[in-house]
Amino acid sequence: MLLDVRDLETHFYSEESVTRALGGISFQVKKGETLGVVGESGCGKSVTALTILRLLPKLSARTVGGEIHFHGRNLLELSDREMRKIRGDQIAMIFQEPMTSLNPVYTVGRQIAEAVQIHTKASRSVAMEKAEEMLRLVRIADPELRVNNYPHEMSGGMRQRAVIAMALACSPELLIADEPTTALDVTIQAQILRLIVDLKERTGTAVMFITHDLGVVAETCQRVIVMYAGRIVEQANVIDLFARPAHPYTQGLMRSVPDRRRGRQRRLPEIPGIVPSLREPIVGCSFAPRCPFAIDICREKTPALRDVGSSHAAACWRAEEVMGA
């Protein structure tokens, strides 16, 4: 087990309220696997990533409970200095908008080389060679010229490739990718997804792939966790998840995507209502107010994640019936 997260709870504080962004989540990432994390805005998928890397703003956010075991060490107990060593070296992260991770006033080559120098104590020239090699690895044409480019001289797709090159430069064991293709055009998205899958196979890096797009999950991930309102509501391997979703939210999400097999110009099945506020404590299942399956127990007791098949778990009192529906 590479990463083992247990009962993780993160809260955000403002003057008048507390937002329970993560309400106690547990999951694992195995060596070399791609784990998809799906859910809609505000479900806590990005907060999960930032909590693991301890990148949340110290003043307004606090991890109030749980453990994050990486190589047997609890990341939450490390000093800031030890954490800095892990970030970029053993766990790297890429974001939706590549410009958030690129410095506009340095060349791309120098930025990749800097990451290499910090973590390997390589000399400047060796690091620059490594930068060029990394750009070649992410299939940027003419890497020997591109190392001297500034970020603004590159297209959006190329910048995202450069960021991936930087993230992989120190051969991390875990890559956290937070919506890495959401800002890109579909043809470029297809290229970047293919690249991430290929590199994962070649380097053996495990990937935690955060996305809102079920199509992207289906094409890149082996295992998936579905999040809703700060909790994991379902966890399964990708084939089972799409074949027999066991949580009404997963099912609703899949059905609300337009699909030619169900006919054009038809009304799409909607998930009624809106996501609950995480500022108020939630009694019972957080999806119950929007759920077509909800019965009394759903509104009274919060369902825990439980097995509904081999390596398939759902947090729903009526999961078996949902799977049959």
Next chain:
Amino acid sequence: MNGPLLKVENLTKHYPLGSGIFKKNIPVIRAVEDVSFSVEAGETLCIVGESGCGKSTVARLLMRLVEPTGGRVLIDGTDIAGLKKDALRAWRRRMQMVFQDPYSSLNPRLTAGQIITEPVENFERLSRQQRNALAADLLQKVGMSPEMMHRLPSELSGGQRQRLGIARALALKPSLIIADEAVSALDVSVQAQILNLLLDLQQQMGIAFVFISHDLGVVEHIGHRVAVMYLGRIVELAPCEALFAKPVHPYTEALMAAAPVPDPTRVRLEAPVEGEVPSPINPPSGCAFHPRCPLAVERCRIEVPPLVPLADGRVVACHVRAPATDVVAKPTTAANSSLSRVV
């Protein structure tokens, strides 16, 4: 009424890069190049393409938010370019727009009720009662409760804001709504709600839509006809079902192959199309797609392919897949000589 509701003829928009009285040959961005299509009453025409293909510029040209460099936009046979003040105002009532970002397209200081009744108040004076009745009616049409009229945009969810944007567009009872990436910023569950709303409104009120999107799944779901744009030009325009059953232009094909499919059992065979969209400042010669096209032949580098009508009611601009018969007959020597100039 005869003829289409909206007819667009050879629409072209070039943006000069910088200006100067003394400078000659200022480079231009060829945002839209020779685009023609029509929209019938009650129909949904979708425009798809990637960033920089000119689809949003087409929307702005239709609304006359920017002036075209060439070509015409006809509403019920009237050229909107010639319209002055009052006639222009009257015409604007017939066409409304819904924007992508429900956060920046609503005035944060106005209440929901004020936002959606404002278009009407540009034309007539409303009493307080009339205004409230109108706001309540519009809110109900878009599936919101009338009490919401006193809320500010900041107190609404993303989906509710987009409903508000649609209610505002409906206020003047337009015959055509231009929706520019109207569901792209929304979560899928909310997107489904808004798509359903648009389908319902079309059925009840006979509104025509020009629906601009990059999402092929959404386009296939709600479109009657689809225009695919690449680098300022329409490369294929077809009835929706025909297009998705069998794309003809290699770019349409590449676009469809690139879209991720929510089915993990599907094995992806095709390699994704190579390269990136070239710059519209200096677009490739001939067919703009030729540097990325697996089928490209010499002729594609030289001649811009014309839109050729095919039997199933579609038009395609591709020398290989839809050769224009009358042009093919010409001797090839002319093509060879111009090739030597280009290369």
